[in-house]
Amino acid sequence: MKSSATLNVSHLPSVAFGSRDPLWWGVMGFILIEVTILAIGIVSYFYLRTLAPLWPPPPTALPALLLPTVNMLLMLVSVVPMYWVDRAARRKERRIV
């Protein structure tokens, strides 16, 4: 398919951020999968809850909230270094990345 005319792309950047980057789309795809899983969990919860005369079904106790809360806080805190790395990457500071 070689011909005299060419479309030279050497001037284009080798890094892009946000929705220009394929990785962003990949992450979005996996977020979509996770959200679907979560949605199906929520639907199942309400499906069972609607059918049950008592909720939660009698011998079941409500789960303790301590560990899930700690887990959630850890996840929230992990946002900070991610944000920091992202900022550094956008400034193209290799040292921090």
Added chain:
Amino acid sequence: MADDTHLMDASELHEHSLLEQTWQPPRGFFRWFTHVHHQSIGKRYIITAFVFFFLGGILALLMRLQLARPEQTLLGPDLYNQVFTMHGSTMMFLFAVPVMEAMGVYLIPLMIGTRNIVFPRLNAFSYWIYLFGGIALYVLFVLNIGPDAGWTSYVPLAGPDYSPGKRVDIWQQLINFTELSALAASVELIVTIFKLRAPGMSLNRLPLYVWSMLVVSFMVIFAMPAVMMTSLFATLDRLVGTHFFNPAEGGDVLLWQHLFWFFGHPEVYIIFIPALGMVSSIVQTFSGRPVFGYTAMVLSLIATGFIGFGLWVHHMFATGLPQLGLSFFTAASMMIAIPSGIQIFCWIATLWHGRPRLHTPLLFVLGFVCIFVLGGLTGVMLASVPLDLQVHDTYFVVAHFHYVLIGGALFPLFGAIYYWFPKITGRLLSERAGTWNFWLMFLGFNLTFFPMHQLGLQGMPRRIYTYLPDMGWSTLNLLATAGGIILTCGVLVFLGNVLWSRRHGQRAGSNPWDADTLEWGTSSPPPSYNFLYLPVVHGREALWAHTAEAPVVTGLHSDRREVLVTRVLDAEPDHRTELPGPSIWPLALATAVTSGFIGSVFTPKAVPVSALLSFFALIGWGWPYWKKTEQEQLAAEQQP
């Protein structure tokens, strides 16, 4: 073209050797496990899927032999249960879905004009997970721990009370393996299609096959999580004593059917839509003109993808759900015939206005139209609640879904193999053997499954291991078995044809069918780097619109795995990116995950252990490494 190295001028030869060095898959036994190129992985994927197809076919033949005469003793009731469960699970989870993904993995990067799939290591991981799941299922089947509750694995039959032992647990883990693999493949196909298209291939110039894979990948993302979740619930019920499906403790058995069919019905379309794409490719090439009604075809594909999610309750008409709700699903079930009908008429119009060349791929497409229309008609019949209640769980349903799946997916797939085999191997399959293959399969198929409609109307239930002589089912069953043997002969001709033609077939050249899509613009088999210069697209039929003055892409680094990233809608060049190379970590991660899936059948402790192993594998996978070239490049870009 790249195979004709003697035709290249000096600069092209230089480019060729650079690219060859960069993209060549590593040699050697151990390095074989590190391959990540879509051609390597795609070929392995296709071959593995066909191995499972042959295994599932052998199981089907065993069932037909058992049912040939009344009161046969070839398979006992227990083994028969395992055999029909294994047959269904193999064909759905280890053949039909994976083979469609596999064809996409091999073809899509070539069709859209790029050098590799966008996440090559994820692609390798998807293959390994699928392979390990399939092997685990068959090893355990041979050890007499094969699942035996049907490919739908309904509770309460598959619950802890009625299926003690490990058999159903294995089935639930198989679900995890195959769905994980399909989800990974879908994400990478979507992103590859969105971001790595050749410049000029805007969405309205996307080949119909690529459209079909795009729609299917989105369907996988919304459908597969449902079955993974419900299989997780069922695993928890069996393993740690939860009561999701136990009515005595506040659970509900119908929840399983809802979640299973919310996946299970789209699943049918996940198998069927790629086949539609294959049919469009074949019809366009062999009628020698653009497909009639491109826009209508694309909209039909998308409509099928949406309506496919509104049908699941028609599998549950016999469960006593409220009548008003059922009528909605009847309407949706009839509505989905509309987009399928539009496509059939568009293909007929294309053939009508073209000059059809009756090669084997087109033969299979014509067979598809006949069989699929029959299967579609019984589908419209089954969409009505009264008829469905009458024939529910009989051989009428067995006949219907084999007509839809074999007619709708297997025939186009065989056509597609005949069509793309020369691209993959560089040699054509024998046309004479192909004609035999088609007619044996077509006649054998109809002889096997047409009598089953009548058997179902006479009341023969599915999933029974034998029947009494005075039921009046003997003749038709014998006929069906005879058909099964003819069908098998057809498949054997196919196998022989592939094995023989791979070495001795007629050489194909780059474009033996005079087709229009980009994969035919490179040599057969394609070089390790796919295209010497990435193409620029000027029309919907890329090669037919191609002129000698059309430009090609230059300026990509050939000494690293660099590809061009384009914009989602109009495919304007946006930036360059480097794709990862061969790596052992996908295999390591797949092994770690497998240990968890299989181990959790026996002890819940396997889950944290496997999570820890996966954690290390992921660290290895993501370990940052910097090459000097990248540093220099970055430094250069930092300069104002």
